[in-house]
Every structure is written in C-alpha cells, then in structure tokens.
Amino acid sequence: MMVVALKQVGTTVLHREVLKMSVKTSDGDFVIGGIFSIHYYTRSEQNSYKWQPSQLQCSGRSVMDFRELRFARAMQFSIHEINNRTDLLPGVTLGYQIHDSCSSVPMSIKVAFQFASGVELVFNDTGICSKSAAVPAIVGESASTPSISMARTLGLFGIPQVSHYATCSCLSDKHQYPAFFRTIPSDQHQAAALARMVKHFGWTWIGAVRSDSDYGNYGMASFLKAAQKEGICVEYSEAYYRTQPRSKLERVANVIRRSSARVIVAFIASGDMRFLLEELARRPPPPLQWIGSETWIIEPELLRFNMCAGAIGFGIPRSVIPGFREFLLDLTPAEALKSPLLTEFWESSFTCNLRGRTDITEGARQCDGSEDIHALHNAYTDTSQLRVTNMVYKATYAIAHAIHGLICNDTQCDKNIKFTPWQIRNQLKRLNFTTRNGFQVSFDSNGDPPAAYELINWQFDKDGALDFITVGHYDSSKPRGQEFRMSRNISWVGTQTEVPESVCSESCPPGTRKAVQKGRPVCCYDCIPCAEGEISNKTDSLDCLRCPPEFWPNTKQDTCLPKPVEFLSWDDTLSIILTVFSIAGAFMAVCVAAVFYKHRTSPIVRANNSELSFLLLFSLTLCFLCSLTFIGQPSDWSCMLRHTAFGITFVLCISCVLGKTLVVLMAFRATLPGSNVMKWFGPPQQRLSVLVFTLIQVLICVLWLTISPPFPFKNIKQYKERIILECGLGSTIGFWAVLGYIGLLALLCFILAFLARKLPDNFNEAKFITFSMLIFCAVWITFIPAYVSSPGKFTVAVEIFAILASSFGLIICIFAPKCFIIVFRPEQNTKKHLMGKVPSKAL
Structure with a gap:
C-alpha cells in the first residue's frame, strides 16, 4: 500500500489552478473529456520542499500548434452537431471539457485524474473512491507516450479513452490497456505496409530514423521486424527526441550524410522531423528518397524543405466535414x-x-x-486535407453512439439512467456505424479500426511549390497482394520518373548465387557462379539448383537443357567409314566365294576342302555384316541381335578355320604307314564338328537372352554433360562366356595351326591360318583396353573396328594367296604342280 500525504493548504489557489487547465468547457447532460497536445512544453521549477509545489502549467514560451487547436475545435464542432441532431441522443445534450496536455506525460496523468474524479477542493484521504467518474469517456490524447500513461491510469477506473492520433502498436494490448480505443490504425499495420512498399520498389539497403519515444521505438521495431521478413537490410537505425542535446541531433545528421543508403525510412513525429530537417539543411546530404510515417508525411509545415521532394508515405485518408470550415471561421x-x-x-x-x-x-x-x-x-x-481531424470527428461520434446505446431505445432517451464507464466500454466494442461524411466506424477486439491509408507523394505543383498528392490507397481488409491500389504516377527524388536504386550490392543475375560477405548484413553479398551441373533461373538466387540427371546447364547456367544423347548414328562420318569397310569386306567375301565357285573343280580349291572354304566365306560375310548391327540408336532388338550375332558368326567362322586346321594336321599324319585317322576327319565329321562348336555358342546365347539379355540404357555417369546411349550387357557372365568361348576356340586353332606351320604344304595353308589366328588374337587382346578406355560412341566404334580387323585378317591371310594363284598364276593351279611340290607324298 502506498501512503500519500498532502498538506491541505491553499485550496482556493488549487481550485483556480485546476480551472486554468481547461481550454474550453461546455455544460451538458453528459460531459465528454478531451485532451490535445496544443503546446509542446510545461513550465519547470526547482522544488525546494519548503512550500507546496505549484500546479503544472504549459510554458509561456512554448509555441502553439494550430493544427492541434483545430483538432480541439473539431471535437467542439462534433458535439454541437450531435446536439442538433434528432436521430442521435434526442433530447439529450452533450457537454465537453477540453484540456491541453502540453505534450507532457505528467500533465496528461494530471488531466486523467481530473477526468476520473472531477474538481476536488480537498484531497480525499479516506481511501474510499465512491464517487463516479466526472466524464463517461475521453477523446484523445494526440501522442502515443502521453496516451500510454493516460490509458494505464484511466484503465483503473474503466473510463474509455478514444484516441484520434496515438498509433503505437503497444496500445493494442488489452491486458495493459483494457479501456483504450482509437479511430486511427495501429502502427503495426503501417509498419507492415511500409516494409511491403519498400520491398515492392526493390530497395534492400535503407537507413532508418525514429523518434526516441514510444511512438517511434515501437513503430520502428515493428517495421524492422517486417523488413527482415521481406529481406530488407538496414544500414543504420538512429533515434532522436527534440528535448535531447543538440550534439545527439548533429550525430544523427552526420550518420545520414555519410551513409551509402539512398532510401531512408523516418518513423518520426512531425516535431522531431522538423528539427532533423533543419539540421540537415545546414549541410545537405546527397539526394535521399524519404519514406515517411503518417505523422510527418502530411504535415504542411514541413513542405518548405525541398530536400524532401519526392517523399512517399502513408497518410490518413483525406476527408470533407461539411460545415466545419464555417465553424472554424x-x-x-x-x-x-x-x-x-x-x-x-x-x-x-x-x-x-x-x-x-x-x-x-x-x-x-x-x-x-x-x-x-x-x-x-x-x-x-x-481544411483542404482533413485527415486526423476526421479521426477526432469519428472518435466523438463513437462516444455519442455508445451513450445512445445505453440510455436510448427506439423512440426516446432517458438521461436519468445511471451507467458506469465499463458499460460505455462494452458499447464501444459493439459499435458499427457510418458518420455523416461517409466513414465507417468500428473497433476490433484490440480496440483498433481497420487500417486504411492513402499513399502520399510530395510533388511540385504548377507554381513550383511542394504539395501532398495522393498516388494510391492501402486497405488492410483486402486479401494479401491486393492491399495496394495505385491511382497515378509517383514523382521520385530529384523529380525523376524512374524508381531510384538503393542496394548494398547489385543484383546477382541468373546463373549465379548470392554469397554473403563476411561480417556484413545479408544484403551485402558477392555473386558466385553456380557450380558445374547447377543453375539459378532467377535474379538474386540464394542457392543454385542441380539439374535433373538427364539435363545439363546451358552456357549461362540459367536453364537446364536436355543432355545431348550420343550414339554411333548412321549419318556420322565415322559410321559411314565403318559401313563402307563392312560392306566392302562382305563384298570381298562374296567375290572370293564366286572365284572359288567358278574354279571349284580346280586342284587348289579341291585340295583345301572346298566345303569348309565356302562355309568359312559365308561366316565371314556374316561377320562383316554383323558389324552393321552396332550402328544406329540402340533398341531392345538391336542390343540382343548385335551381341548374339557377333558371338555366333565368329564361332562359326573360327569353327571352320579350326576344321581346316585339323584337316591339314591330320592329312599329314594319315600318310604314315598303318594310319587310318582320316576316316575320323572326313567331310561328315567336319560338318558335325562345326555344328557342335556353333551349337554350344548358340546355347550360351540362348541362356544369356533368357536370364538377363542385353538392353538399351542411358549412361549418365560416364560423362556429366551428355548421355551415352548404349547397350547394357545384362548378364556380365553371359557376355564374358560368349567372348571366352570365342577366345578358347581361337586359342585352340592358333595352337594347332602353329604346330602344323612347318608341314610340307605346297600352299602353306597352316602357315596362313597361323598368321590369321595371330592377327585375330592380337586384335581382340588389344580390343579389351581400347574398349574400356574409349569415350562415348567410340566405344562401339572400337568394337566394330575389332570385328572388321579380325575378319579382314582371316579373309586376307587364308584366301588372298589362293585367289592370287587362281587369278594371276593359273599355271600353278594344276594337279601336276600340286603333286610335284610334295615329293614325300605318295601319289
């Protein structure tokens, strides 16, 4: 419990001083209180504690605010208008008691107690507050800080306070300020709207100044929070109040002059703004784009500062109050x-x-x-731009409607009905009406009205003077993204038509990402090119996106393009060359077969097992032609065909060579006395051996195709920037079984031919087979590392080359000597010549 002791002296003086506080009074059935900041300072005296301190008074040197006086007169006008109406409080008159707070918290609290208790000639120290409030409700205060003090005081008594100009978002807290209402929107809405507007125009590097008061501090805190969500950086945030030392003002001005931000948001009271602009005018900074809060952006007295030309901000909607100008005059x-x-x-x-x-x-x-x-x-x-004045008009009408709801029914009012301030508060919560000049009045659960602003722009008129121009509107009740509605063009700083720039770092183009500079705000960054395989397709990307597996960035790294699909196509130069060689080889085999067929009765053809020779030529033709299956876009059938055709034709080819080698080798063993080995290597046995060898490969291929056949697939791992379309092996065991079987037959054939190389053969058949197998094995041994290391489509080209090289080696080594004798040395193609060259043979 706090004990207060006051000496009861000078009661007459006290009564006289209390009456001096009143600006204007008028009697009525119900007296409404009003408080406005008509002066800026109070008279201060040193307290000696030797006599009773004098009552608080406004300083005689304080300059009168004529606009605040207009606000007070607007309350008078509203009450006069209400008293003359027959549909609102009929038969009831309203009075008023208007006070000047002198922009002082102590004076505001003193007036609040005056409104709560009335004029008391003696101090009531009984501890019993049985007397009802002197006023049912109050219009005011103008500033946020005095309003906060009043709201805490009046809230204890339940007296509703309807402010016309206190915008601090803190006053929306109904736990602390249960009886506070206002007709002007909360700064919470304005701060969010300012942040969205700054973001809309692309400004990410701004300065900020504020009044060092509840209005400025709370408003700027809300703005900075909203700006952070929008990705806006603040280079500096300075505070100033007009009663602070001049050195503080000079420091704030110097910070503004030295800053690199070309946009400055000022959440500052008009009085503080005037001091700041006067200081800046002494040594003007570079041109700045000013963004203003509602207090100073519509202050006519500041239009004399041309450095603010182009300023934009949110102002209370302009209105017209019929009859008000006549009342003022x-x-x-x-x-x-x-x-x-x-x-x-x-x-x-x-x-x-x-x-x-x-x-x-x-x-x-x-x-x-x-x-x-x-x-x-x-x-x-x-009265050309009645903005805040209309808020006073609405606040007064709101209180009148609340009283009407308590004492009036459909036909009449009973002014003798007793009610408490809490009942007025409850009526204010439910209000929803339209004033005579067409403005809606209602309060939400926080005592705030819907936020509606005009976007004000300071533009030069035809006479070269600055003026307020409405260029757009903002309505918080609209869906997000539709709150702004522009009505005309904005004139920016320096009367330019293009939106000025204010960024710490230039925008990062597509193809790059932002990297924050160490120790600096997030809006200061370097532009880093995207890593390999990544893109950014918009400006100022925070991260680069990796392209999908089948896509790759373009040169600018701003778009993912489909990777080029690479395979050995028919129109490729390399394919054409290989095709020519393949067809030429097949044609060569056919020509050799034709020569052999034409001379099938000649000794050289008959002596070398013509049947195996024709079968070998047929298999070689297939070998040449099977290389064509490796050209073109891989598909299911081509992948299965190319490997199986290659395996079977080459086994058929090697089987024929193996048969010829065995015939040569066994033919000379058959000349030994008592040997009948040739009966096991006659034509039927040769055919059967070729068939068996080939069927084994066919069986391997069937198992391969059945269990896990080759298939086409896109190889995206070997190269980052392109796709290799190739045939997957399916079963690796199947692939190596096919190759291993071919290699086994080739090795066996090579060994047998090597053993028979020195036999006295007139046409060196065994020697030629040895050479052909040597070439065959050499080609396929070197094929393996070349195949593994070859990139892309050249992998297939190496495989085709190996097929063609081994096929050409076989056909040239085995058939070229015979064809040479048949065509160019026909005299050697005789039985006599053949027999004469082998004296050891029995004829």
Whole structure:
C-alpha cells in the first residue's frame, strides 16, 4: 500500500489552478473529456520542499500548434452537431471539457485524474473512491507516450479513452490497456505496409530514423521486424527526441550524410522531423528518397524543405466535414476572449494584443476589430486535407453512439439512467456505424479500426511549390497482394520518373548465387557462379539448383537443357567409314566365294576342302555384316541381335578355320604307314564338328537372352554433360562366356595351326591360318583396353573396328594367296604342280 500525504493548504489557489487547465468547457447532460497536445512544453521549477509545489502549467514560451487547436475545435464542432441532431441522443445534450496536455506525460496523468474524479477542493484521504467518474469517456490524447500513461491510469477506473492520433502498436494490448480505443490504425499495420512498399520498389539497403519515444521505438521495431521478413537490410537505425542535446541531433545528421543508403525510412513525429530537417539543411546530404510515417508525411509545415521532394508515405485518408470550415471561421474577438487558448491563437495570428496587456508580444498593437480570420492561412484555417481531424470527428461520434446505446431505445432517451464507464466500454466494442461524411466506424477486439491509408507523394505543383498528392490507397481488409491500389504516377527524388536504386550490392543475375560477405548484413553479398551441373533461373538466387540427371546447364547456367544423347548414328562420318569397310569386306567375301565357285573343280580349291572354304566365306560375310548391327540408336532388338550375332558368326567362322586346321594336321599324319585317322576327319565329321562348336555358342546365347539379355540404357555417369546411349550387357557372365568361348576356340586353332606351320604344304595353308589366328588374337587382346578406355560412341566404334580387323585378317591371310594363284598364276593351279611340290607324298 502506498501512503500519500498532502498538506491541505491553499485550496482556493488549487481550485483556480485546476480551472486554468481547461481550454474550453461546455455544460451538458453528459460531459465528454478531451485532451490535445496544443503546446509542446510545461513550465519547470526547482522544488525546494519548503512550500507546496505549484500546479503544472504549459510554458509561456512554448509555441502553439494550430493544427492541434483545430483538432480541439473539431471535437467542439462534433458535439454541437450531435446536439442538433434528432436521430442521435434526442433530447439529450452533450457537454465537453477540453484540456491541453502540453505534450507532457505528467500533465496528461494530471488531466486523467481530473477526468476520473472531477474538481476536488480537498484531497480525499479516506481511501474510499465512491464517487463516479466526472466524464463517461475521453477523446484523445494526440501522442502515443502521453496516451500510454493516460490509458494505464484511466484503465483503473474503466473510463474509455478514444484516441484520434496515438498509433503505437503497444496500445493494442488489452491486458495493459483494457479501456483504450482509437479511430486511427495501429502502427503495426503501417509498419507492415511500409516494409511491403519498400520491398515492392526493390530497395534492400535503407537507413532508418525514429523518434526516441514510444511512438517511434515501437513503430520502428515493428517495421524492422517486417523488413527482415521481406529481406530488407538496414544500414543504420538512429533515434532522436527534440528535448535531447543538440550534439545527439548533429550525430544523427552526420550518420545520414555519410551513409551509402539512398532510401531512408523516418518513423518520426512531425516535431522531431522538423528539427532533423533543419539540421540537415545546414549541410545537405546527397539526394535521399524519404519514406515517411503518417505523422510527418502530411504535415504542411514541413513542405518548405525541398530536400524532401519526392517523399512517399502513408497518410490518413483525406476527408470533407461539411460545415466545419464555417465553424472554424465563426470566431470573433469576443468569442476568443472566452478561452485562454483561443485568445492566444488570436493574438499570435494577428500579432496584436486582445486582452489589453503589453507583455504578450513586445511592440504589439492593440487588437481593434479589423482582424479578418477569413484572410488567415495557417494550420488552423487549412481544411483542404482533413485527415486526423476526421479521426477526432469519428472518435466523438463513437462516444455519442455508445451513450445512445445505453440510455436510448427506439423512440426516446432517458438521461436519468445511471451507467458506469465499463458499460460505455462494452458499447464501444459493439459499435458499427457510418458518420455523416461517409466513414465507417468500428473497433476490433484490440480496440483498433481497420487500417486504411492513402499513399502520399510530395510533388511540385504548377507554381513550383511542394504539395501532398495522393498516388494510391492501402486497405488492410483486402486479401494479401491486393492491399495496394495505385491511382497515378509517383514523382521520385530529384523529380525523376524512374524508381531510384538503393542496394548494398547489385543484383546477382541468373546463373549465379548470392554469397554473403563476411561480417556484413545479408544484403551485402558477392555473386558466385553456380557450380558445374547447377543453375539459378532467377535474379538474386540464394542457392543454385542441380539439374535433373538427364539435363545439363546451358552456357549461362540459367536453364537446364536436355543432355545431348550420343550414339554411333548412321549419318556420322565415322559410321559411314565403318559401313563402307563392312560392306566392302562382305563384298570381298562374296567375290572370293564366286572365284572359288567358278574354279571349284580346280586342284587348289579341291585340295583345301572346298566345303569348309565356302562355309568359312559365308561366316565371314556374316561377320562383316554383323558389324552393321552396332550402328544406329540402340533398341531392345538391336542390343540382343548385335551381341548374339557377333558371338555366333565368329564361332562359326573360327569353327571352320579350326576344321581346316585339323584337316591339314591330320592329312599329314594319315600318310604314315598303318594310319587310318582320316576316316575320323572326313567331310561328315567336319560338318558335325562345326555344328557342335556353333551349337554350344548358340546355347550360351540362348541362356544369356533368357536370364538377363542385353538392353538399351542411358549412361549418365560416364560423362556429366551428355548421355551415352548404349547397350547394357545384362548378364556380365553371359557376355564374358560368349567372348571366352570365342577366345578358347581361337586359342585352340592358333595352337594347332602353329604346330602344323612347318608341314610340307605346297600352299602353306597352316602357315596362313597361323598368321590369321595371330592377327585375330592380337586384335581382340588389344580390343579389351581400347574398349574400356574409349569415350562415348567410340566405344562401339572400337568394337566394330575389332570385328572388321579380325575378319579382314582371316579373309586376307587364308584366301588372298589362293585367289592370287587362281587369278594371276593359273599355271600353278594344276594337279601336276600340286603333286610335284610334295615329293614325300605318295601319289
């Protein structure tokens, strides 16, 4: 419990001082309180604790804010208008008691207690607060910080406070401020809208200044939080309040001058902004694009600072209040004398003495009645853009509607009904009406109205003077992405039409990614090219995307293109060359067969087993032609055909050579006395051996095709930038079984031919077979490393080359000598010549 002790002295003086606080009063059945920041400072005195401290008063040196005076007069006008209506509070009159807070928290709290308790000549120290509040509700305060103090105080008594200009988002907390309402949107909406607007224009590197008050600190905190979500970086964030030392103001101005950000967001009160702009005007910084909050972006007195030309920000929607201008101008010297503040306004506006005193303005004349208020051009008489004034109008009507809901029914009102401030608060929560000038009034669960702003742009008019131009609208009730609605072009800083740039680093083009510079904000980065196989297809990509397996980046690395599919196609130069050799080899085999057939009765053909020779030529023809199956795009049938055809034809070919070798070898063993070995190597046995050898390969191929056949597949691992379309082996065992069987027959044939190489054969058959097998084995032994190391389509080309080389080796070594004798040495193609060359043979 806090104990307060006050000395009850000077009660008459106290009564007189309390009455001085009132700007304007009017009696009524229900008196509504009002408080506005008409002055900026209070009179401060040193407390000696020897006598009772004097009451708080506004400083006589404080400059009057004519716009705030207009707000106070707007409350008066609203109540006059309500009292003249028959549909709202019929038969009931509203009064008002308007006070000046002097922009001071102590004065605001003092007025709050005054509203809660009324005028008390003596201090009530009984601890019993049985008296009801002096006012049912209050309009005001203008600033956020005094409003916070008032809301905490009035909330204890349950007295609703409807502010017209306190925008701090903190006041939406109903746990701390249960009786606070406002007709102006919360800064939470404005901060989010400002961040979205900054992001929309591509500014990622900004400066920020704020008032060092609840309004500026809470508003800037909300903005910075929203800006961070939008990826916006803040180079600096400075705070200033007009009562702080000048050195602080100079430091803030120097930070702005030295910064590299060309866009500055100012969440700052109009009074603080005036001080800051005056300081910057001493040594102007580079052209800046100003982004303003609602307090200063619509302040007419700041239009004299041309450095802010092109400034944009959110302002309260402009309105028209019918009859309000006439009410403001309906002020006579006699009426002005009834209120100290109206008297001060008259004397300040016309520089004359209205009260007959000489200490007001040095050298001022006496007001003589010639003063014409219609000729004044100041913030009091300027009704061209009624924005906050309309918020006062709405706040006053809201309280009137709340009272109407408590004491009135469909036909009449009972002004004798007693109600508590809490009932007024509950009525305010349920309000939803439209004012005479067409504006909707309602409050959400936080006591806030829907957020609606005009996008204001400072543009030069035809006369070269700055003016407020509405270029768009913002409505928070619209779906996300549709809140903004532009109505005309924006004039930017320097009257340029292009949006100015303000970035720490230039945008990273597609094909690169952003890499944050160490120790600097995320908006300061380097552009790093994407790694191999990766792309970025948009500007300022944070990461590069890896292309799908069958795609590869283009040269700019901004698009994934299908990888080129590589195989040995028919139109390839290498394919054409190999095809020519393949057909030429087959044609050669056919020609040799034709020569042999034509001379089939000649001794040289008959002596070398013509039947095996024709079968060998047939198999060689197939060997040449099977190489063609390796050319072209691999498919299921071509992959199975090429390997099986190759395996079977080569086994058939080697079987024939093996048969010829055995015939040569056994023919000379048969000449030995008592040997009848030739009966086991006659034509039937030769045919059978070739058939058996070939069937074994056929069986291997059938098993291979049945268990796991070759298949076409896209090889994407061997090369990163292209796809090799090739035939997979399927069963590796099957493939090596086919090759191994061919190799086994070739090795056996080579051994037998090597053993028979020195036999006295007139035509050196065994020697030629030995050479052919030597070439065959050499080709296929060197084929293996060449096949493994060859890239892409050249792998298939190596395989074709091996087939052609071994086939040409066989046909040239075995048949070329015989054809030479048949065609060019026919005299040697005789039985006599054949027999004469072998004297050891029995004829």
